[in-house]
Amino acid sequence: MALTRHLVTAALMTAVTTVFLGLVYPVVITGLAQVLFPDQANGQLISRDGVLVGSRIIGQPFTSAGYFYSRPSAAGAGYDAGASSGSNLGPTNRKLIDRVAGDVARLQAETPGPAVPIDLVTTSASGLDPHLSPAAALYQVARVARQRKLPPDDVRQLVEAHIEPRQFGVLGEPVVNVLLLNLALDARAPMPR
Amino acid sequence: MTLNGWIQILLFLGAVALVTVPFGRFMARVFARERTWLDPVLRPLERLIYRVTRVDESHEMRWTEYGVSMLAFSLVSMLVLYALQRLQGVLPLNPQGLPGVAPDQAFNAAASFTTNTNWQSYSGETTMSYLTQMAGLAYQNFVSAAVGIALAIAFIRGVAARERDTLGNFWVDMTRATLWVLLPVCVAGSLVLVSQGVVQNFKPYDRVQLVDPQTTVTTATSGQTSTTTIREQVIAQGPVASQEIIKQFGTNGGGFFNANSSHPFENPTPLSNFIAMFAIFVISAGLTATLGQMTKSPRHGWAVWGAMAFLFLAGVTTAYWAESAGNPLLAGTDQQVGAMCPGGNMEGKEARFGIANSVLFATITTDASCGAVNSMHDSYTPIGGLVPLVNMMLGEVIFGGVGAGMYGILIFVVLAVFIAGLMVGRTPEYLGKKIEAFDVQMAMLAVLVFPLVILVFTGISVVSPAFGTSSIWNPGPHGLSEILYAYTSGTANNGSAFAGLSANTPWYNVTLATAMLIGRFLIIVPMLALAGNLARKNQVPPSLGTFPVTTPLFATLLVGVIVIVGVLTFFPVLSLGPIVEHFLMRAGTTF
Numbered sequence: 001m002a003l004t005r006h007l008v009t010a011a012l013m014t015a016v017t018t019v020f021l022g023l024v025y026p027v028v029i030t031g032l033a034q035v036l037f038p039d040q041a042n043g044q045l046i047s048r049d050g051v052l053v054g055s056r057i058i059g060q061p062f063t064s065a066g067y068f069y070s071r072p073s074a075a076g077a078g079y080d081a082g083a084s085s086g087s088n089l090g091p092t093n094r095k096l097i098d099r100v101a102g103d104v105a106r107l108q109a110e111t112p113g114p115a116v117p118i119d120l121v122t123t124s125a126s127g128l129d130p131h132l133s134p135a136a137a138l139y140q141v142a143r144v145a146r147q148r149k150l151p152p153d154d155v156r157q158l159v160e161a162h163i164e165p166r167q168f169g170v171l172g173e174p175v176v177n178v179l180l181l182n183l184a185l186d187a188r189a190p191m192p193r
Numbered sequence: 194m195t196l197n198g199w200i201q202i203l204l205f206l207g208a209v210a211l212v213t214v215p216f217g218r219f220m221a222r223v224f225a226r227e228r229t230w231l232d233p234v235l236r237p238l239e240r241l242i243y244r245v246t247r248v249d250e251s252h253e254m255r256w257t258e259y260g261v262s263m264l265a266f267s268l269v270s271m272l273v274l275y276a277l278q279r280l281q282g283v284l285p286l287n288p289q290g291l292p293g294v295a296p297d298q299a300f301n302a303a304a305s306f307t308t309n310t311n312w313q314s315y316s317g318e319t320t321m322s323y324l325t326q327m328a329g330l331a332y333q334n335f336v337s338a339a340v341g342i343a344l345a346i347a348f349i350r351g352v353a354a355r356e357r358d359t360l361g362n363f364w365v366d367m368t369r370a371t372l373w374v375l376l377p378v379c380v381a382g383s384l385v386l387v388s389q390g391v392v393q394n395f396k397p398y399d400r401v402q403l404v405d406p407q408t409t410v411t412t413a414t415s416g417q418t419s420t421t422t423i424r425e426q427v428i429a430q431g432p433v434a435s436q437e438i439i440k441q442f443g444t445n446g447g448g449f450f451n452a453n454s455s456h457p458f459e460n461p462t463p464l465s466n467f468i469a470m471f472a473i474f475v476i477s478a479g480l481t482a483t484l485g486q487m488t489k490s491p492r493h494g495w496a497v498w499g500a501m502a503f504l505f506l507a508g509v510t511t512a513y514w515a516e517s518a519g520n521p522l523l524a525g526t527d528q529q530v531g532a533m534c535p536g537g538n539m540e541g542k543e544a545r546f547g548i549a550n551s552v553l554f555a556t557i558t559t560d561a562s563c564g565a566v567n568s569m570h571d572s573y574t575p576i577g578g579l580v581p582l583v584n585m586m587l588g589e590v591i592f593g594g595v596g597a598g599m600y601g602i603l604i605f606v607v608l609a610v611f612i613a614g615l616m617v618g619r620t621p622e623y624l625g626k627k628i629e630a631f632d633v634q635m636a637m638l639a640v641l642v643f644p645l646v647i648l649v650f651t652g653i654s655v656v657s658p659a660f661g662t663s664s665i666w667n668p669g670p671h672g673l674s675e676i677l678y679a680y681t682s683g684t685a686n687n688g689s690a691f692a693g694l695s696a697n698t699p700w701y702n703v704t705l706a707t708a709m710l711i712g713r714f715l716i717i718v719p720m721l722a723l724a725g726n727l728a729r730k731n732q733v734p735p736s737l738g739t740f741p742v743t744t745p746l747f748a749t750l751l752v753g754v755i756v757i758v759g760v761l762t763f764f765p766v767l768s769l770g771p772i773v774e775h776f777l778m779r780a781g782t783t784f
Binding site: 002003006007009010011012013014016017018020021022023025026028029030032033034036037040041042043044045051052053054055057058059060061062063064067071075077078079080081082083084085086087088089090091092093094096097100101104105108114115116117118119121122123124125126127128129130131132133134135136138166167168170171172173174175179182183186 | 197200201204242245246247248258261262265266268269270273316318319327328329331332335336364367371376379380383384387388389390391392393394395396398399400401402403404405407409423426427428429430432434435436450451452455456457458461462463464466467519520522523524525526527528531532533534535536537538539540541542543544545546547549550551566567568569571572573574575666667668669670671674691692693774777778782783784
């Protein structure tokens with residue numbers, strides 16, 4: 001009998017707290033968020049010429065030589081923001097080593113010389129990393145300038161203007177937002193067709 | 194390793210140290226039902242809940258009734274979560290029209306969230322409707338954490354009490370944990386997270402036009418080539434922030450999205466990352482001060498805190514070193530750490546977090562049975578991946594899951610004073626309570642559950658090609674690590690993964706769910722019996738032969754017991770997995 005009583009209490013407790021924590025709480029937070037931070041709460045979407053072209057904090061694939069490449073991605077077919085994922089390849093897996101070797105060979109054919117910054121040839125955890133390290137962006141300056149027929153110094157300055165320092169000078173790592181950089185590049189000199 | 198990296202790590206530990214006492218004392222007041230500044234708002238709500246559920250808040254429970262209430266609540270709420278997943282296709286708040294979840298996967302997720310594990314064999318954005326996420330998964334984030342806190346408080350009461358039969362009232366402790374401890378921080382914290390860019394909406398997924406459309410040419414087996422161009426990106430949305438904060442604060446760890454806390458919509462900035470890591474440790478660190486407060490021995494609380502902090506620093510140092518050293522097999526890459534380049538092993542890590550914040554998060558999330566990840570542990574170097582694995586094997590007591598870490602470490606404390614007693618040949622005492630045969634039996638029962646469940650299920654899986662090894666994603670010793678990690682994570686109620694393992698199969702869904710249920714409840718029941726037995730004892734005054742539990746010597750002994758019990762049991766299997774892989778990687782072997 002005691003067990004039945006406990007089960008009844010458990011059922012009542014589940015019902016009450018589900019309504020409160022599972023429905024009222026998230027709805028109230030959504031209301032407050034939509035009023036206080038409407039841009040952030042809705043994903044910081046950006047549009048160009050009236051067309052939505054992405055979210056400020058979600059990465060996109062860039063593989064044309066005239067753009068700064070983004071990192072390789074394991075999300076769906078690449079930067080699928082409906083199916084976030086890392087590659088989950090282990091450090092001794094030949095698939096990882098071959099993939100990186102292929103990307104390194106391709107990049108070094110376009111930019112002979114320096115070793116490739118590691119983040120440019122490794123997939124991120126989410127597959128949606130919006131950023132590159134400053135080193136990985138600067139590595140691509142010569143190629144992008146050539147493709148866009150711009151002076152390399154102009155492109156370098158554009159990259160440097162897009163370097164975001166550590167938050168409060170301490171937290172995280174310095175980064176460059178690839179989508180914002182490429183949109184600025186398009187505004188500076190359109191992609192040659 | 195960089196100076197800035199160490200500054201961030203020490204900044205984090207310093208922040209945790211600062212909040213330990215104020216938050217611990219606050220919790221002690223809440224569970225002693227003393228007045229707090231939140232009472233004018235929360236007390237009427239609390240009374241309303243008791244009225245509707247017909248709970249008598251003055252009723253005191255023996256350990257058996259406390260345990261039965263907890264089990265009844267866990268069972269009922271788990272069944273509701275199962276039903277919600279199965280029926281989501283016909284329920285509202287499902288703008289993507291996602292169908293009901295398959296039975297084995299729904300059972301796995303229900304067990305996972307009820308046991309505060311939050312192992313995910315599903316991918317959030319393609320499996321769970323907004324309603325299931327909010328009213329099912331995020332709901333369990335709250336109550337499974339509240340249950341953990343209630344149990345820890347009951348255990349501390351058992352230690353602090355003198356000749357008492359009762360441990361408190363489960364319903365009252367759970368309700369007060371939810372209303373006073375969890376909810377206020379979640380309301381404020383979720384809004385701070387939104388300000389950083391964590392989304393909070395009920396929109397269907399957005400569609401945007403790619404700036405650089407992607408054309409891929411695929412060659413079919415017949416030799417025909419076909420060209421597909423992707424011009425659109427679909428961006429998953431949802432009520433994320435309200436779930437994100439309790440996911441960390443309740444050490445649950447189940448992500449809204451598949452990529453968990455590496456997804457920019459769950460963890461967009463270094464500040465949101467810091468808040469997440471801080472939230473994971475706050476309650477567990479605070480509970481050491483609650484222990485000190487309730488047993489009137491604050492220095493004992495700090496001794497326990499010190500042992501935990503030492504093990505935390507040992508883990509983060511090892512992982513930081515290994516991941517900074519990088520992967521020697523990746524020729525032609527620049528893995529040097531520089532001011533403009535994170536360096537190290539960046540496979541499976543986000544640029545904004547780099548190496549330092551990735552290994553710090555990985556250590557915290559596995560110390561604390563949270564299981565959220567901001568980097569993919571499967572892609573860590575062998576030694577970098579060994580750290581989260583060992584953290585879990587130690588029993589999730591390095592701060593540990595909310596509540597679970599506290600009662601977990603108290604079991605080790607009982608063993609430590611027992612061993613100290615054996616060494617000097619006196620009846621061991623813990624804070625004036627004689628530790629006798631029954632107490633040690635219950636402690637050992639809880640400790641032995643771990644290796645038993647982990648090693649038996651791992652053993653069966655690695656010799657079963659049909660359903661066990663077929664799910665392996667990375668060949669070689671790494672494959673063993675994947676399976677070992679899965680059962681360790683499940684049994685320890687952590688929930689993080691070497692995510693390459695295809696765990697959404699009937700075998701893994703059912704056995705991992707079983708491991709999670711055993712790892713939660715077969716530790717709780719002996720723990721409650723131990724607490725009930727301790728409560729009944731009288732306190733004996735300390736004598737010359739009493740081993741003090743407030744000294745650095747005690748903290749050292751505690752660390753020793755945890756490491757010996759935890760690591761020695763698993764050393765053979767660890768040698769065959771990450772340790773051998775480390776040497777093979779250095780020798781240039783690939784798989």
